[in-house]
Amino acid sequence: MSWILLVLLVAAALWMIGAYNGLVSLKNQTLNAFKQIDVQLKRRHDLIPNLVNAVRGAMDFEKDTLEAVIQARNQAVKVNAAGPDAVKQISQAENALSGALSRLMVVVEQYPQLKATGNIAQLQEELTSTENKVAFARQLYNDTATQYNTTQQQFPTSLVAGWAHAQPAALWEIEDKADRDVPRVDLSMKPKS
Amino acid sequence: MTEEGSLNLFQQQDANRRRTIWLIVCFVVFFAWLGFGGDYVYFLATAHAPPAEQHRVWWLGFVMVGLGAVLAWYAYRTGPEKVLWATGAEEVIEPADDQQKRLVNVVEEMAIAAGVPRPRIWVVPDPDPNAFATGNDAAHAHVAVTRGLLDLCNRDELQAVIGHELGHVKNLDVRLMTTLAALVGAILLMRNGASRMFVGGRGGSGRGGRKSDLGPLVILLLIAWILSWILAPIITQLLAMAVSRKREYLADAMGAQFTRNPLALARALEKIEGAGAPTTRIKSGAAHMCIADPLGGHLAEREGMLADVLTSHPPMAKRIAILKGMGYAQLKREGGTIP
Numbered sequence: 072m073s074w075i076l077l078v079l080l081v082a083a084a085l086w087m088i089g090a091y092n093g094l095v096s097l098k099n100q101t102l103n104a105f106k107q108i109d110v111q112l113k114r115r116h117d118l119i120p121n122l123v124n125a126v127r128g129a130m131d132f133e134k135d136t137l138e139a140v141i142q143a144r145n146q147a148v149k150v151n152a153a154g155p156d157a158v159k160q161i162s163q164a165e166n167a168l169s170g171a172l173s174r175l176m177v178v179v180e181q182y183p184q185l186k187a188t189g190n191i192a193q194l195q196e197e198l199t200s201t202e203n204k205v206a207f208a209r210q211l212y213n214d215t216a217t218q219y220n221t222t223q224q225q226f227p228t229s230l231v232a233g234w235a236h237a238q239p240a241a242l243w244e245i246e247d248k249a250d251r252d253v254p255r256v257d258l259s260m261k262p263k264s
Numbered sequence: 265m266t267e268e269g270s271l272n273l274f275q276q277q278d279a280n281r282r283r284t285i286w287l288i289v290c291f292v293v294f295f296a297w298l299g300f301g302g303d304y305v306y307f308l309a310t311a312h313a314p315p316a317e318q319h320r321v322w323w324l325g326f327v328m329v330g331l332g333a334v335l336a337w338y339a340y341r342t343g344p345e346k347v348l349w350a351t352g353a354e355e356v357i358e359p360a361d362d363q364q365k366r367l368v369n370v371v372e373e374m375a376i377a378a379g380v381p382r383p384r385i386w387v388v389p390d391p392d393p394n395a396f397a398t399g400n401d402a403a404h405a406h407v408a409v410t411r412g413l414l415d416l417c418n419r420d421e422l423q424a425v426i427g428h429e430l431g432h433v434k435n436l437d438v439r440l441m442t443t444l445a446a447l448v449g450a451i452l453l454m455r456n457g458a459s460r461m462f463v464g465g466r467g468g469s470g471r472g473g474r475k476s477d478l479g480p481l482v483i484l485l486l487i488a489w490i491l492s493w494i495l496a497p498i499i500t501q502l503l504a505m506a507v508s509r510k511r512e513y514l515a516d517a518m519g520a521q522f523t524r525n526p527l528a529l530a531r532a533l534e535k536i537e538g539a540g541a542p543t544t545r546i547k548s549g550a551a552h553m554c555i556a557d558p559l560g561g562h563l564a565e566r567e568g569m570l571a572d573v574l575t576s577h578p579p580m581a582k583r584i585a586i587l588k589g590m591g592y593a594q595l596k597r598e599g600g601t602i603p
Binding site for chain 1: 362365366369370372373374376377378379419423522524
C-alpha cells in the first residue's frame with residue numbers, strides 16, 4: 072500500500088515542479104514583453120526629431136503643431152528616464168505624444184504640396200510603422216501579462232503561485248478608445264476628429 | 265480567444281514537433297520497406313538457384329535505410345533553402361524601394377506582435393499574389409511574398425497576410441510543412457531515378473526462362489513493391505495536402521489575433537482569390553505552404569470527400585466567412601463599450 076502513496080507523492084511533486092516552472096517562464100515572458108515596449112518607445116523618440124526637421128522648412132506656418140509634437144516628445148523622454156515604476160505617467164506621456172503626432176499627420180495631409188515631396192511619404196510610412204510597433208509591443212505585453220495573471224489565479228496553479236512569487240502584472244492601460252485607435256489610423260484617410 | 269489560443273500554443277508546437285519526427289520516421293520506414301522488400305523478393309527469386317547465386321546478404325535494405333536517413337536529415341537541414349531556391353525568391357536585405365520598405369516595416373511590426381524574432385524576408389518575382397513561410401523554428405524563419413501581393417494589397421491587408429504567415433511560424437507549422445516539402449521533393453527525385461532504373465532493369469533481365477521460378481507470392485510482392493515506388497510521390501503529396509488543410513484555419517485565427525483586424529485578412533483573401541491566376545513560380549511540391557492554393561484549382565471551392573483528398577487548402581469562401589464573423593463580433597464588442 073505504501074507504494075501507492077509514494078506514486079501519488081511523486082506525481083504531486085512532478086506537477087508542482089511543472090506548475091512552478093510554467094509560472095516562472097510566463098513571468099519572464101511578461102518582463103521581456105515589457106522591455107519590448109521600452110525598445111519601441113525609444114525608437115519612436117529617436118525618430119521624431121528627424122521627422123520634425125524634415126517638415127520644419129516646409130511648415131513654417133504650422134509652428135504650433137510642430138511645437139506640440141516636440142514638447143510631447145521631450146516630456147515622454149523625461150518621464151521614461153524615471154524608470155519603470157512610473158508606468159502611469161509614461162503611458163500618459165506616450166498617449167499625449169501619439170495624439171500630437173496624429174494631429175501633425177492630419178496637418179500634413181491638408182497640404183498636398185507637402186505630400187508631393189517624396190520625403191514626406193517615406194516619413195509617413197516610417198511613422199505609421201513606428202506607431203504600429205509601439206501598439207503591437209503593448210498588445211503583446213498585455214496578452215502575455217493577461218495569460219500570466221490568469222494562470223497564477225486559476226486553480227490549481229494558484230496553489231504554487233505564492234511559492235513562485237507570482238504577482239499579478241499591471242496591464243498597459245489605454246485611456247480611451249480614440250487613443251487606442253491612433254496607431255491603427257491609415258494615414259491616407261482623414262480621421263473623423 | 266486570446267487566452268485559449270495562447271494556452272494551446274505550446275500544445276500546437278509540441279504537436280508539430282511530434283508530427284515532424286513521425287514524418288521522418290515514416291519516411292525512413294518506407295525506405296526500409298523499399299530496401300528489405302526488394303531484398304526479400306530477390307531472395308525468394310533466387311531461393312532455388314545454386315547457393316553461390318542466392319541472395320544471402322540483404323545489403324539493399326541497409327543501403328536504402330541509410331539512404332533514407334541521410335535524405336531525411338538533408339531534407340530537414342536544407343529544406344528552407346531548397347524551398348526558397350525552387351521559387352526563385354530574392355532576399356530583401358536593403359529595401360530597394362518604398363514598396364519593399366513597407367514590406368520590411370510590416371514584417372517587423374508583425375514579428376513584434378507575434379513575439380518572434382524578425383524572420384528573413386524574400387520576394388518572389390511572380391505577378392500572382394501569394395505568400396508562404398518556411399524555416400525550422402521561429403529563430404530561423406523566412407517569410408516570402410510575391411511581387412503581385414505587394415502590388416495588390418494595401419498596408420492593412422499586407423499586414424494581415426504577414427500575420428497569417430507568422431502564425432505558421434509561431435506554432436511551428438513551418439517545420440512540419442518545410443520538412444514535408446523537402447521530402448516530397450526527394451521522393452519525386454527518387455521516382456524519376458527509379459523509373460529509369462526499372463526501365464533499364466527490364467531490358468537487362470529480358471533473358472526469359474527464369475520466370476517459372478517465381479511463385480504467385482513473389483509476383484504479388486514484386487507488384488506491391490513496384491507499386492509503392494510509383495505511389496510514393498502521390499501518397500506524400502496527399503499527406504502534404506491533408507496536413508496543410510487543417511492548419512490554414514488556425515493560422516488565419518492567429519493572424520487575426522496578431523493584427524486584431526480579421527476583416528483586413530478577409531479582404532486580402534478576397535483579393536488573392538479574385539486574382540485567380542496560378543502562381544507559376546511555386547511548384548506543386550511547395551503548394552501546401554502558401555496562403556492560397558497556387559495552382560488555383562476549382563476543387564478548392566468545394567467541401568466534401570473529394571475536395572478533402574485533392575486540395576491543399578480549405579475553401580476560400582469558408583475562410584473568408586469565418587474571418588468576417590470574427591471581425592463583426594469584434595466590431596459589435598467595441599461598439600458595445602461606447603457609453
